[in-house]
Amino acid sequence: MKPTLQAVADAVGVSRSTVSNAYSRPDQLSATLRERILDAARQLGYPGPNPTARSLRRGFVGSIGVLFTSQLSYAFTDPFAVRFLAGVGAAAERHGTSMLLVPLPRAVTDARQAVENAAVDGFCVYCVADEEWALDVIRQRGLPFVSTAARDDASADERFVGIDERAAARSAAAHVAGLGHRRVALLADSVLPDTPAGPLTLAGVDQVPHPTTRGRLSGFADAFAEVGVGWAELTLVNVPGNSRPAAAAAIAGLFDQPAPPTAVLAGSDVLALGVLDALAARPAHDRPTVSVTGFDDVPEAAAAGLTTVRQPAEEKGRIAAELLLDPPADAAAGHVLLPTALVVRGSTGPVPRS
Amino acid sequence: MKPTLQAVADAVGVSRSTVSNAYSRPDQLSATLRERILDAARQLGYPGPNPTARSLRRGFVGSIGVLFTSQLSYAFTDPFAVRFLAGVGAAAERHGTSMLLVPLPRAVTDARQAVENAAVDGFCVYCVADEEWALDVIRQRGLPFVSTAARDDASADERFVGIDERAAARSAAAHVAGLGHRRVALLADSVLPDTPAGPLTLAGVDQVPHPTTRGRLSGFADAFAEVGVGWAELTLVNVPGNSRPAAAAAIAGLFDQPAPPTAVLAGSDVLALGVLDALAARPAHDRPTVSVTGFDDVPEAAAAGLTTVRQPAEEKGRIAAELLLDPPADAAAGHVLLPTALVVRGSTGPVPRS
DNA sequence: GCTAATCTCTGTATCGATTCAGACTGGATC
DNA sequence: GATCCAGTCTGAATCGATACAGAGATTAGC
Numbered sequence: 001m002k003p004t005l006q007a008v009a010d011a012v013g014v015s016r017s018t019v020s021n022a023y024s025r026p027d028q029l030s031a032t033l034r035e036r037i038l039d040a041a042r043q044l045g046y047p048g049p050n051p052t053a054r055s056l057r058r059g060f061v062g063s064i065g066v067l068f069t070s071q072l073s074y075a076f077t078d079p080f081a082v083r084f085l086a087g088v089g090a091a092a093e094r095h096g097t098s099m100l101l102v103p104l105p106r107a108v109t110d111a112r113q114a115v116e117n118a119a120v121d122g123f124c125v126y127c128v129a130d131e132e133w134a135l136d137v138i139r140q141r142g143l144p145f146v147s148t149a150a151r152d153d154a155s156a157d158e159r160f161v162g163i164d165e166r167a168a169a170r171s172a173a174a175h176v177a178g179l180g181h182r183r184v185a186l187l188a189d190s191v192l193p194d195t196p197a198g199p200l201t202l203a204g205v206d207q208v209p210h211p212t213t214r215g216r217l218s219g220f221a222d223a224f225a226e227v228g229v230g231w232a233e234l235t236l237v238n239v240p241g242n243s244r245p246a247a248a249a250a251i252a253g254l255f256d257q258p259a260p261p262t263a264v265l266a267g268s269d270v271l272a273l274g275v276l277d278a279l280a281a282r283p284a285h286d287r288p289t290v291s292v293t294g295f296d297d298v299p300e301a302a303a304a305g306l307t308t309v310r311q312p313a314e315e316k317g318r319i320a321a322e323l324l325l326d327p328p329a330d331a332a333a334g335h336v337l338l339p340t341a342l343v344v345r346g347s348t349g350p351v352p353r354s
Numbered sequence: 355m356k357p358t359l360q361a362v363a364d365a366v367g368v369s370r371s372t373v374s375n376a377y378s379r380p381d382q383l384s385a386t387l388r389e390r391i392l393d394a395a396r397q398l399g400y401p402g403p404n405p406t407a408r409s410l411r412r413g414f415v416g417s418i419g420v421l422f423t424s425q426l427s428y429a430f431t432d433p434f435a436v437r438f439l440a441g442v443g444a445a446a447e448r449h450g451t452s453m454l455l456v457p458l459p460r461a462v463t464d465a466r467q468a469v470e471n472a473a474v475d476g477f478c479v480y481c482v483a484d485e486e487w488a489l490d491v492i493r494q495r496g497l498p499f500v501s502t503a504a505r506d507d508a509s510a511d512e513r514f515v516g517i518d519e520r521a522a523a524r525s526a527a528a529h530v531a532g533l534g535h536r537r538v539a540l541l542a543d544s545v546l547p548d549t550p551a552g553p554l555t556l557a558g559v560d561q562v563p564h565p566t567t568r569g570r571l572s573g574f575a576d577a578f579a580e581v582g583v584g585w586a587e588l589t590l591v592n593v594p595g596n597s598r599p600a601a602a603a604a605i606a607g608l609f610d611q612p613a614p615p616t617a618v619l620a621g622s623d624v625l626a627l628g629v630l631d632a633l634a635a636r637p638a639h640d641r642p643t644v645s646v647t648g649f650d651d652v653p654e655a656a657a658a659g660l661t662t663v664r665q666p667a668e669e670k671g672r673i674a675a676e677l678l679l680d681p682p683a684d685a686a687a688g689h690v691l692l693p694t695a696l697v698v699r700g701s702t703g704p705v706p707r708s
Numbered sequence: 709g710c711t712a713a714t715c716t717c718t719g720t721a722t723c724g725a726t727t728c729a730g731a732c733t734g735g736a737t738c
Numbered sequence: 739g740a741t742c743c744a745g746t747c748t749g750a751a752t753c754g755a756t757a758c759a760g761a762g763a764t765t766a767g768c
Contacts, residue, residue, distance in 0.1 A: 021747090
């Protein structure tokens with residue numbers, strides 16, 4: 001059994017308080033006594049104050065949680081998420097705070113418990129799916145949090161960092177529309193929960209539950225509405241999961257249809273790269289010329305020559321953590337909108353004449 | 355002030371124990387009473403048992419620490435580290451355990467404190483630099499840990515997962531030696547601590563403090579010793595930090611020297627890619643033909659056509675976490691050696707005749 | 709009908725520290 | 739010589755739960 005602080009106190013013949021002070025408040029006792037205590041502690045093999053006990057008494061933990069509403073391993077697979085984490089990590093480092101990555105079980109009840117049991121002082125919520133229940137739990141616990149997806153019902157004092165998803169998506173779509181494309185497919189991850197991969201008919205974009213996805217699809221639709229292409233004329237394709245293979249599989253059949261799309265607007269670079277994969281997989285003589293756009297501008301996008309919308313990934317993570325760890329006095333400053341930019345590369349071009 | 359478990363007990367008129375049981379041991383009380391308690395808790399806004407208090411009493415935390423003996427942001431920059439983390443994450447997920455990423459301040463005293471204060475049940479130590487002090491602290495705390503770098507002084511019961519660095523490196527070097535290269539540069543991250551970038555003279559490879567680096571350099575040296583090229587004839591190049599730009603900067607001057615190396619063996623893919631960057635940065639007419647090898651086989655390596663040594667990254671992370679969370683009864687099983695494979699791609703070729 | 713087993717629930721001890729009001733000592737101040 | 743003060747150290751209260759032995763009430767077994 002490891003000795004406790006009490007054991008050290010007994011060994012030196014001082015009170016528990018004094019030993020505690022030797023560790024946490026050196027100015028509260030004479031240097032000589034402090035040395036004596038530290039020596040005794042070394043001799044006894046006292047590992048220093050127990051972090052958990054300390055947290056309990058102090059009322060804070062010294063670590064922030066990062067919540068991915070999906071598999072934890074996903075967080076490391078998605079290049080955008082990784083860069084986001086890097087940003088959070090940089091801020092955490094600056095504040096001497098640890099990051100707790102909490103895996104969420106599939107079952108909602110278990111997932112709620114996971115959030116309830118996380119020993120953290122606050123959460124950065126990186127949203128990849130519907131997260132409302134998670135925010136409920138966090139609020140219930142009375143913990144501060146920063147969200148990265150704009151929600152309609154967000155109260156004014158909720159901290160947020162993100163982009164104008166709709167405007168950003170619109171810029172990409174306007175570029176494609178400007179190139180003359182009118183037969184267009186929109187590709188998104190988990191348009192509706194538990195829906196199979198492939199084309200999907202939806203009365204309107206407002207049916208999409210996930211705010212980020214809804215925002216991007218709205219932006220795409222906006223740009224095409226402007227050139228006279230209505231929502232019903234756009235092909236919406238669902239991908240279950242944000243991965244290249246999933247996107248490739250979901251889109252594959254589309255190009256063999258009577259009037260295939262001449263452009264595919266994807267909700268993320270990962271999906272867009274999957275589309276490029278699907279195209280590359282076809283024999284050269286049967287490979288349609290399709291314009292493809294992504295979203296995020298992950299490192300791989302540049303290498304693949306993908307036209308995409310850039311958003312500052314690390315910055316997003318860094319600011320999310322900063323907002324959490326060092327909340328601005330002004331509530332308005334707690335709502336940060338980051339800039340985006342359309343990055344045009346080789347993956348988009350004019351409609352081929354055929 | 356959030357209500358405590360006691361408050362709920364009072365509201366319902368039962369003992370604290372019973373409320374506790376309602377949460378943690380539903381089988382210890384009648385279903386009806388349990389419902390009554392949970393209802394009251396909801397009404398009062400009780401956030402559920404305080405995770406810290408619970409951890410203190412239970413004696414464990416439910417999370418494992420991942421220790422990077424370097425900047426935390428590095429962990430997300432190095433593709434190999436990211437894949438390692440993904441593996442740890444997958445295992446953590448399986449066990450319902452969280453991962454705590456602990457940033458380490460530069461100053462050793464502060465860094466020690468960070469490890470002392472981490473609320474975790476054990477550590478996966480991903481080594482990027484000398485870690486001996488960290489292991490000391492962990493041992494002192496009496497926490498279990500798994501290391502990924504083989505150390506000479508490791509006691510038999512210490513858990514470990516890694517590769518035979520020396521043999522793996524040797525395979526790469528043997529390939530290059532077989533192609534006829536004799537003027538060769540070895541590139542490694544932080545050969546000696548706090549040493550400037552660039553060529554470095556070292557009496558022998560045993561002077562390198564970091565076991566992983568030492569292992570790989572030894573392997574390189576082994577292969578060349580076999581074809582009659584001694585340690586002194588090899589050019590050792592130090593890179594401060596495992597990054598492409600750093601590697602490019604460190605190697606840049608080398609090709610303008612009288613008898614430039616015809617091959618560069620790098621201690622990691624990231625460094626090797628940096629070498630390729632440095633070469634690509636030169637004007638075409640002044641670009642020497644240099645064989646380059648890496649180590650790890652990160653995703654980018656394939657795209658760049660880099661010859662490298664593959665080691666299973668996620669597997670390493672997964673097994674590290676498994677060894678920690680589910681220790682094998684047999685001590686020998688706690689020491690896992692993963693397979694490696696030489697992957698020959700376009701970045702290596704015969705010595706050009708000039 | 710009596711003992712044993714089962715089900716619920718309670719009370720007390722405990723996890724390992726931090727906090728804060730105050731006791732004590734030995735100068736400095738006037 | 740009384741007062742004040744700064745510097746040290748102590749003790750009791752507290753953070754918010756869980757563990758475990760055991761008290762009562764029921765049910766089961768024979």
